[in-house]
Amino acid sequence: MRRLLWLLAPLWSIACASTPVGPAFNTEWQNDQGASMIEIERQLRGTPPPPAFDVVVGLTADGIVGLPLDGGQRWSYPKTSDSPPVIAGELVLFSSNGELFALDARSGKLLWEIGIPGHRLRGAGDDGKLTVASLGSLEPGEDWLVTVDRSGSVKEKLSSEKPLGRPAARGGLAFVPWSGQYVSVIDMNTGAERGRLLTRELVSHALTVGGEIYFGEKGVLHLDERIRYASTQQANRASFAERELPGKPKWLEPGESLPELDMGARAKTRIYATPKFSEKTRFASDRFISTYFQALMAFDAGSGELSWARAVPADILGGDAASSGFVVCLINGKVLRFDAEGGEAGSLDLGTHLRGCVVEASTLNIPKGEALPPKAAQLSTAITTLGPDMATAQLFLLAELGKLEDASVTKTLIEVAMSSRMAPSVRNEARRLLASRKNGAEFMLAALEAPFDFMSPSKLPAPVGPLADALAAMGERRAAPLLAKHLNDPATAIEDVVRAAKALSVLATTEELPSLRTFFALYRATADDPPLVQAVVSVAQALVKIGGSDGRALVQRAAKDPMTQPDVAAAIGPLVSG
Amino acid sequence: MRRSLTWLALVVVTAGPAYAGDDRPAKKAPAAPAPAKLDLKKLAQVLENGSEGEILSALAELTAQGPAAAGAAPLVNGLLVRGSSVKVVIAALDAVAAFGTESSSEPVAPYVQHRRPEIRQAAARTLVRTKGPSAVRALRRGLKNPDPEVRRTAAAGLGALNATEAVDDLFDSLGDETGTAPKSIAALCNPAQCDRLMGYVGKLPFEFLEPCFVTLILRPSGVPDINKLRYIDRLRKLATKSASNVLQTALADLPANANPKLKEALETALKGRPVKLEEGK
Numbered sequence: 001m002r003r004l005l006w007l008l009a010p011l012w013s014i015a016c017a018s019t020p021v022g023p024a025f026n027t028e029w030q031n032d033q034g035a036s037m038i039e040i041e042r043q044l045r046g047t048p049p050p051p052a053f054d055v056v057v058g059l060t061a062d063g064i065v066g067l068p069l070d071g072g073q074r075w076s077y078p079k080t081s082d083s084p085p086v087i088a089g090e091l092v093l094f095s096s097n098g099e100l101f102a103l104d105a106r107s108g109k110l111l112w113e114i115g116i117p118g119h120r121l122r123g124a125g126d127d128g129k130l131t132v133a134s135l136g137s138l139e140p141g142e143d144w145l146v147t148v149d150r151s152g153s154v155k156e157k158l159s160s161e162k163p164l165g166r167p168a169a170r171g172g173l174a175f176v177p178w179s180g181q182y183v184s185v186i187d188m189n190t191g192a193e194r195g196r197l198l199t200r201e202l203v204s205h206a207l208t209v210g211g212e213i214y215f216g217e218k219g220v221l222h223l224d225e226r227i228r229y230a231s232t233q234q235a236n237r238a239s240f241a242e243r244e245l246p247g248k249p250k251w252l253e254p255g256e257s258l259p260e261l262d263m264g265a266r267a268k269t270r271i272y273a274t275p276k277f278s279e280k281t282r283f284a285s286d287r288f289i290s291t292y293f294q295a296l297m298a299f300d301a302g303s304g305e306l307s308w309a310r311a312v313p314a315d316i317l318g319g320d321a322a323s324s325g326f327v328v329c330l331i332n333g334k335v336l337r338f339d340a341e342g343g344e345a346g347s348l349d350l351g352t353h354l355r356g357c358v359v360e361a362s363t364l365n366i367p368k369g370e371a372l373p374p375k376a377a378q379l380s381t382a383i384t385t386l387g388p389d390m391a392t393a394q395l396f397l398l399a400e401l402g403k404l405e406d407a408s409v410t411k412t413l414i415e416v417a418m419s420s421r422m423a424p425s426v427r428n429e430a431r432r433l434l435a436s437r438k439n440g441a442e443f444m445l446a447a448l449e450a451p452f453d454f455m456s457p458s459k460l461p462a463p464v465g466p467l468a469d470a471l472a473a474m475g476e477r478r479a480a481p482l483l484a485k486h487l488n489d490p491a492t493a494i495e496d497v498v499r500a501a502k503a504l505s506v507l508a509t510t511e512e513l514p515s516l517r518t519f520f521a522l523y524r525a526t527a528d529d530p531p532l533v534q535a536v537v538s539v540a541q542a543l544v545k546i547g548g549s550d551g552r553a554l555v556q557r558a559a560k561d562p563m564t565q566p567d568v569a570a571a572i573g574p575l576v577s578g
Numbered sequence: 579m580r581r582s583l584t585w586l587a588l589v590v591v592t593a594g595p596a597y598a599g600d601d602r603p604a605k606k607a608p609a610a611p612a613p614a615k616l617d618l619k620k621l622a623q624v625l626e627n628g629s630e631g632e633i634l635s636a637l638a639e640l641t642a643q644g645p646a647a648a649g650a651a652p653l654v655n656g657l658l659v660r661g662s663s664v665k666v667v668i669a670a671l672d673a674v675a676a677f678g679t680e681s682s683s684e685p686v687a688p689y690v691q692h693r694r695p696e697i698r699q700a701a702a703r704t705l706v707r708t709k710g711p712s713a714v715r716a717l718r719r720g721l722k723n724p725d726p727e728v729r730r731t732a733a734a735g736l737g738a739l740n741a742t743e744a745v746d747d748l749f750d751s752l753g754d755e756t757g758t759a760p761k762s763i764a765a766l767c768n769p770a771q772c773d774r775l776m777g778y779v780g781k782l783p784f785e786f787l788e789p790c791f792v793t794l795i796l797r798p799s800g801v802p803d804i805n806k807l808r809y810i811d812r813l814r815k816l817a818t819k820s821a822s823n824v825l826q827t828a829l830a831d832l833p834a835n836a837n838p839k840l841k842e843a844l845e846t847a848l849k850g851r852p853v854k855l856e857e858g859k
Binding site for chain 2: 488489494521562
């Protein structure tokens, strides 16, 4: 049973008197079919949008640093935070050891601080005059919702046994999600609940973007004239295409949970997106970005298709989708800006190693940057730049690369398959994709032709097997002498020998007869495992096919020779019978 | 069984010692043995159609005859060209190694690339015994073999075969640091190449290069004495026990008819004093 306590009892009567829906967060409320919300929506149209300020805020071991994205001065505040800071309008809020602090986002100057014993900051909103903060209890206990004016005076302090979500504010009203399906609209001056939204959408966040208000978690509902239909799933909604991404990142984490300062994988695998209903997909830049440590990938918000990808020099700790373009914040303190198409549009520097980072850029329009090369080259660079511990991202990007027809893809796949820097799983995936390539034969032939240097610490032998498969499928006869050379090279892995032999049974000409005869002589009686037996049989097929009567006689004789390995003899006999 | 017994009559010992299975090149060629009387027709039958046991028996006896049985080389070469079981191939390689005939190098060469280590290693050793341009070509390829044992044999073998044309390949294989290339280079190098080899002092591990120094200093020809004096002084400058050991060994092994300047230089260097770098008798 949910319970709400008015901590400031004298205001209780005022609140009751002014609310059409009863006490805030009460569970006796009856669905008003959106009537109260549409009233609020109409009322808000006449209020100025809350101010916004684009800024990057980083957490260091010693305190908080900030950098305005409009070119303002870097600032710092010597207090550590026990939760990720929240950028609310022109304020930066953070909690530290039972106190809640508000800094001016432009200068870092302390605006106010209040005591919040036993609580930590969860989320906050600001309408330009008043700030609303959702505070989570450190021990099992009640959550708090406080509203504070610019002087630091607490206007309201509500508590609830039910965890509250992350609020937004506009025009003196706080929008507070709770219980996964409600958004209560609280008068920040009186504490009264002025309206309530019931949705069928999972809702734990209220967002303010460019003056517009959105509610949701997996997707978002827009506060507009259709919000009254939210309970019947007919409100205006925005969500992007879901797809499996490296590290299974989330856009909005469950808003009722108490956010942790996280230096680990969760902070580095995130999705950043900004709702913008004027765009075709209802998201700014029509894209969202996904991070995986040093991999940065942008996707079409409508189709989910990869738009562009990059590898950045250090782990990504934070980011935001700007009104146009994207901003990400790296663990080394660098802040990178990209235009919507991924072009690099300059960088900033917080000047210090970071433990956490949050970015607000929703009103920023990032100018066109240095254009990225075509997607095949982007992916190639990203895959080969990422280190061997980035296999999950590399596998994802390889799969994307494999979808492209560009012949240069073949070159990249060969490089990946031959790179000792790559994890075995990545090399194997590159080999798998190579085997089915239909173009890039020149790159394949060059790889087969290049001598293998076993002393090179960075290069592995050519992926002979996959190249053999692909070249045989293309009917590329120029591959025959090269495959024949690899057939007799002990550096060629046995699984590759099998595939080279099979390809030669299709591609070999009389030029390759000496190599085929040598292989047959060396292994017809010494083949000691099934793959080698299979290779010998393929070579026998080639000898019978192109070797004329001599080739046939050679195989015939071997089939009858008791020294020939029994499995080989059994398989080659039928090739020359009759 | 019958065939086995028949085989005993195929090889008749007539003269000369049995050739031991030593895989190192002999320092001094033994006196040419008188050829064994071979029933080549029967041998051919056994090698082509015999059981594995019969073939192995025949090859063992041929091997025991060594160069005296070299007349059988074409038949054993033929067996190698056709291919056979692991045991037979190794026995055939041993046989042609024992014959020491150059004609066997061509059929042996592909076996250096065999996937079974025991075969490729035996083939590399065999080529050092069969010699000739084909052997040198195959051993040069062997320097790039993924099997370090083959690489070691190839590097040593190229030195033993006096394959001066392989010096650059031997230099390429220095990075391997497992081979025997330094000693072979020292035995084959021209003055510029020898200087290049000494240039690796301080860049490659001393213990890897160590076998080359005495060879260089004691080279009877091909390296001017002034170069040798520089090498001695270079080793002196290292001022390590290992370098001192090298100088002592060179001094002990220095032929009596060597340039006295070399002896003087070695003695000076061993006292830790700079070597006078001037050529003279």
